[in-house]
Amino acid sequence: MAHDWHRFFEARQCVSSRRGRGTDRDLELMTHDGPDGSVLTVWDAEKDVSRPIAGDYGDPRNAVLSADGTAILNLLDDNGSEMGHVWSLPVDGGPPDNLTPGLPPYTLRGIDVARTGDLAVVSAVDGDGFSLLLLDTTGERPPRRLFSSTAEAWNALVSADGKWAAVDTTDHNPGLRRFAVTVVSTSADGPETPLTLSDGPAEPVRGIRFSPVPGDDRLLVSTERTGHLRPCVWHHTARSRIDLDAPHLTGDVAPLDWSDxxxxxxLVHVDAGVHHVLEWHPETGALRDVPHPPGAFFEADIADAHTNYWASHYGADGQIRLLHQRFDQPLSLLRADRETGEVTPRWTPPLRPRGVPLTSHTLRSADGTPVQLWAGRPAxxxxxxxxxxxVHGGPQLVTVDRYTPEAQAWLANGFAYAAVNYRGSQTFGRDFREGFWGRVGEREMEDVAACVEWLVREGVAAPGAIFISGASYGGYLSLLSLGRRPDLFAGALAFVPMADWTGAYADMNPALRTAMRTFFQRDPDDEPEAFRQASPISWVEQVRAPVWIKTGSHDTRTPPRQVHGYAEALEAAGGDVTVEWFSGGHETSSRTAELADQQRMMxxxxxxxxxERWARGPVTPPPPGSVGHP
Structure with a gap:
């Protein structure tokens, strides 16, 4: 079956579906993988009619529909740099409109649209700090700043009627990514004093969604009073809240959506990486299981425009739309009838040849911490x-039981495959998610080593033939592993990696500099040794295996100069290293490029x-015009 591995990429059709906020039509904004890049499609669920959207609409994962469904709102930037402006892009292909023309370029860290009217909110980050902006989606009124801070503040939300806006803030906890939720009036003559929900300095609260009913100002949030995610309904004007503590459930319980x-x-209960869908009635406290097949039903994000990359939600008919996938099955949309419990497919993409499922395992790291691992052998x-x-990126992301054509390609070619949720991953509780803070790279290396040793001990992996791969923070851990644990891996395949924390600082976008200080719990100018110890460039003398890096010329998260500096240092130390550049930022979304990368890695x-050596000559410098280069 090895010759068929490319068909797993071709079968990867829809990768996310986000329902529009408007009340008049039941629309879904769907992202599909196309041969030349991601394609946005508007699906009218009631009519079951889909319409592809033409033109440049930026990173499709961040895009939202306007309330009337006639336009897409999203950040447009310079070649993937993530620094730009939010534009309104008509679905019918009309001229786009810059909604923030008078502002300097910014990074988007949240976007939401009111269900009625013409209002939207965005979280913007620039050199001056973090802002919550109110936008008129028609472009007739200039943006208005509702909140600003030099401390991290993102995840913009707006009430159904546009009267209230919320943002996750850290003013009560500067320098720590432990949020409170702050609500402000969008009216110029409304209350001037923001209202904040905080459970204290150690227990984060994050906004999920305002009630979808116009005039109902309740806000669905997630809390961590128990050390794990739990849902809470906050009625900020009434100064009241309803919490679901659910002490009988082990692990996180993530709130996803309100019914209309x-x-x-x-809700989704995550127990050792496995998803269980639930429905909660806040007024009575009733909690019930929602029938569903095994698999994943949402994937948490941490620092982009939305709380989740994709997530199950309610439809306008009052029934549950389960977005469902597994390692061996692409994304499908299932309809879960709330009365009968019957689950039926709305659309399910074909998959030929069949994939191989992966199994969840929990093992112990060096200090006894439980670590979750997905693993499988060829059929x-x-x-x-x-x-x-x-190794996934982030770091505060997570590998869920999600369709992964790369995994299926390796399995089809006779390789075993494994994916670790190391300390720093979401949905395993606060202590686990923050477990790397202040000691970046240390706990992650322990978890990676524990997993590799388990895979060898269990007879899954052949010693001397284990290769590590990841993107962004996963690329960082791939490079660090070769320097810190050269005995474990036969090679590293790293995409857009962080290779030198200190060298990257000057070229990072402002949002990433703030995140970096949170992770390290210090400033690089104050304690440079901590950043040096955590950087793969400091360990090139110990690297024994070959390294392949693919990275973007306009990346402001893991900038090009620090990648090139690492490659030159490794080459000077006698290492076998190859760097390949692409024109773009931190993400690649072309199926053609993904197929080529997979073939290259194989x-x-x-x-x-x-x-055989990988390098065929000196390392290649970044192309002219790259970030940090003339």
Whole structure:
């Protein structure tokens, strides 16, 4: 079946679906993988009619529909740099409109649209700090700043009628990513004093969504009073709240959405990485299981425009729309009938050939901390195999049971595959998510090593034939692993990696500089040794395995200069390193590019297993015009 591996990428059709906020029509904004990049489609759920959207609409994961469904709102930037402006882009292809023309370029960290009227809010980050901006989606009125701070503040939300806006803030806790939720009036003559929901300096609160009923100002939030995510309904004007503590449930319980009548809340209980869908009735406290097949039903984000990359939600008919996928099954939309419990598909993409499922395992790290690992062998295979070890980015993201064509490609070619949720991952509780703070790289290395040793001990992985791969923070951990634990890996395949924390600082966008100080719990000018110790560039003398890096010329998260500096240092130390550049920022979304990258990685791994070098000459510098270069 090895010759068919490319078909797993071709089967990857819809990767997310986000319902429009408007009350008049039941629309979904869907992101599809196309051969040349992601494609946005507006699906009219009532008519079951889909309409592809043409033109440049930025990173489709961040896009939202206007309330009337006639326009897409999103950040447009310079070649993926993530610094730009929010534009209104008509669905019918009319001329776009810059909604913030008078502002300096900014990074988007939140966007939401009122269900009625022409108002939207965005969280913007620039060199002056963090702002909550009120926008007129028609472009007739200039943006108005509702809130600003030099401390982290993002995740903009707006009430259904546009009268209130919320943002996750850290003014009560500067320098720590432990949020409170702050609500402000959008009216120029409304209350001037913001209202804040905080559970104290150690227990974050995050906004999820205002009630979808116009005139109902309640806000659905997540809390961590128990150390794990729990839902809460905050009635800020009444100074009251309803919490679901659910002490009988182990792990996180993540709130996803309100029903349209605001009577019910959709939840997902995450137990050791496995998802269980629930529905909560806040007024009575009733909690019930929602029938569903095994798999994942949402994927948490941490620092982009939305709380989740994709998530199950309610439809206008009052029924639950389960976005469902597994490692071996692409994203499908299922309808869960709340009365009968019957689950039926609305759309399910074909998958040929069939994929291989992965199994969740929980093992112990060096200090006894439980760590969750997804792992699997090729269909019908027994005994140790060469293995691709995947490390997600973020760091505060998570690997869920999500369709992964890269995993299926490796499995189809006779490799075992594993993916770790190391300390720093979401949905395993606050202590686990913050477990790397102040000691970046240390706990993650312990977790990676524990997983690799378990895979060898269990007879899944063949020693000497294990390759590590990841993007962004996952690319960072891939490079760091080769320097800190050169005995474990036969090679690293790193996308857009962080290789030198200190060297990257000057070229990072402002939002990432703030995040970096949160992770390290210090400033690079105050304690440079901590940043040096955490940087892969400091460990190049210990690297024994080959390194392949692919990275973007306009990346402001993991900038090009620090990648090139690492490659030159490794080359000078006698290392086998190859750097390949692409024109763009921190993300690649072209299916054609993904197929080419997968083939390239397979070729390199085959070379390594034959004992051949990867480098074919000196490392290539960033192209002219790259971030940090003239």
């Amino acid at each position: 009548d605001a009577a019910y809340v959709l 019908g295979a027994e005994g140790p195999r060469p293995l691709l070890f995947s 070729d390199l791994v085959a070379m390594a297993l034959r004992g």
